[in-house]
Amino acid sequence: MTKETKWLLSKLAKVLTKEYRGQTEIEIQVTESLDWDKILILAKQHAVLSLLDPLLEEEKECEKMPENIKYCIRQEARQIVQQNYHLLFLSRNIIEELEKEGISTALLKGASVAAFYPVPELRKSGDVDLFLFSREMVSQAEEVLFRLGILPHTGHSVNHHKAYITEENIEIEMHTLLAEPFDDAGVNEKMVQIQNKMQEFVQSKALMGITLPVLTEGVQAYHLLLHMLQHFLRAGFGLKLLCDWVVFWNQQNSEKEVETYLELVEESGLTYFSDMITAIGETYLGLLPDKAKRIRRHFVEKEDMKDFLEEILRSLEFGGVDVSRMVALRGTSILDLWREFHHQMHLNFPRAGKCVLFWPALWSITLWRFCRNNRKIRGTSAKQVIEEAKKRGKIAKKLHLFKIEK
Numbered sequence: 001m002t003k004e005t006k007w008l009l010s011k012l013a014k015v016l017t018k019e020y021r022g023q024t025e026i027e028i029q030v031t032e033s034l035d036w037d038k039i040l041i042l043a044k045q046h047a048v049l050s051l052l053d054p055l056l057e058e059e060k061e062c063e064k065m066p067e068n069i070k071y072c073i074r075q076e077a078r079q080i081v082q083q084n085y086h087l088l089f090l091s092r093n094i095i096e097e098l099e100k101e102g103i104s105t106a107l108l109k110g111a112s113v114a115a116f117y118p119v120p121e122l123r124k125s126g127d128v129d130l131f132l133f134s135r136e137m138v139s140q141a142e143e144v145l146f147r148l149g150i151l152p153h154t155g156h157s158v159n160h161h162k163a164y165i166t167e168e169n170i171e172i173e174m175h176t177l178l179a180e181p182f183d184d185a186g187v188n189e190k191m192v193q194i195q196n197k198m199q200e201f202v203q204s205k206a207l208m209g210i211t212l213p214v215l216t217e218g219v220q221a222y223h224l225l226l227h228m229l230q231h232f233l234r235a236g237f238g239l240k241l242l243c244d245w246v247v248f249w250n251q252q253n254s255e256k257e258v259e260t261y262l263e264l265v266e267e268s269g270l271t272y273f274s275d276m277i278t279a280i281g282e283t284y285l286g287l288l289p290d291k292a293k294r295i296r297r298h299f300v301e302k303e304d305m306k307d308f309l310e311e312i313l314r315s316l317e318f319g320g321v322d323v324s325r326m327v328a329l330r331g332t333s334i335l336d337l338w339r340e341f342h343h344q345m346h347l348n349f350p351r352a353g354k355c356v357l358f359w360p361a362l363w364s365i366t367l368w369r370f371c372r373n374n375r376k377i378r379g380t381s382a383k384q385v386i387e388e389a390k391k392r393g394k395i396a397k398k399l400h401l402f403k404i405e406k
Contacts, residue, residue, distance in 0.1 A: 001310075003034060007034060008043055012239065015118065016250070017118065017246070017250045027138070033272065047240045049072070050077040050081075075403065081122065103137050103141050104202075108223065110125040115208070116251055118246050133198045134176075142162075151164060178223045182402070183343035183346075187270070190267060190268050217261075218264070220249060221253075222261055224237060229270065233330075238312060250286075261295065266404070266405065267404070268404075269405075271400075282296075304398055319327065332397065345362050
């Protein structure tokens with residue numbers, strides 16, 4: 001880990017919580033040998049540059065930074081604040097219009113997560129994510145969006161949400177599951193169960209001065225974890241989602257909500273993944289030890305933490321610029337490779353994939369698309385993608401994903 005990375009992690013730990021007292025293991029004294037341009041680029045790539053703005057209010061911190069770095073941080077912060085308020089009011093407008101038609105929703109991510117930050121306005125967000133309580137509401141919700149001038153986002157197709165775009169090119173996502181289906185029936189069933197009871201897990205909360213419906217803390221934490229896992233098993237995720245995890249758990253969560261979260265995680269076989277994220281947050285980003293202790297169930301080796309953190313740093317915000325980063329296998333064997341390929345077939349053909357007789361044809365089409373897209377769109381090869389997937393699979397194997405403890 002470079003000294004620039006250590007500096008960024010230590011300063012993020014400082015700004016993420018008012019109770020921070022320098023308890024992480026990566027404290028570093030700022031010297032003139034720091035490459036400030038590298039720090040600026042790294043923070044920008046991980047979408048956390050605006051979070052550093054409070055440092056500019058501290059004389060000791062401010063006097064150590066070059067003027068151009070301070071200028072870039074402040075300009076980024078101003079832009080993010082403006083963007084976040086625009087998204088906040090857009091969210092309120094859409095939610096109110098949906099409610100007029102009897103369509104209940106909950107705001108995911110964005111402002112609902114930013115609310116846990118010491119300065120909520122500084123957490124970067126680029127779109128609006130809404131959760132629909134029922135799949136049957138999608139067509140009705142679409143009509144409302146059309147009236148607002150919000151149209152389908154062509155070329156954007158996934159199984160757990162439908163995407164739309166405003167005239168200002170802001171993406172609106174209507175979710176019907178907490179995450180894209182995984183290659184595990186248990187966790188997928190758990191997401192369906194939550195959807196069926198979603199109205200029990202929604203509360204009204206003031207977000208930067210506006211009251212909106214959001215998930216209750218236990219289910220919200222579960223969603224944050226699923227969101228990280230989903231991105232990890234694809235191209236990866238960066239420091240911003242780790243920061244979300246730290247500020248969420250540094251707040252005062254009730255025992256009931258903590259128990260709800262732990263129950264969902266244990267029933268989904270994601271305890272080790274949760275422990276890894278929590279351990280990294282505590283060791284490197286200022287997650288308070290007493291808060292981490294409430295949700296950590298296993299000891300995490302330092303070397304495993306370092307490997308996972310390096311993976312996060314390489315991922316940048318959501319996969320970075322490495323075109324070979326498409327998926328992470330759950331291991332390194334040929335069985336792990338086949339399982340992921342079969343899972344991709346089901347994601348590409350969710351309806352046809354239910355018929356076993358169609359599988360040979362669907363496998364062939366999936367393989368053809370995989371090779372064609374790598375060559376023509378991503379400019380890489382299937383071999384490079386598979387090699388990168390196996391490399392990341394070594395990390396995933398230690399997480400015991402979807403393994404339910406007895």
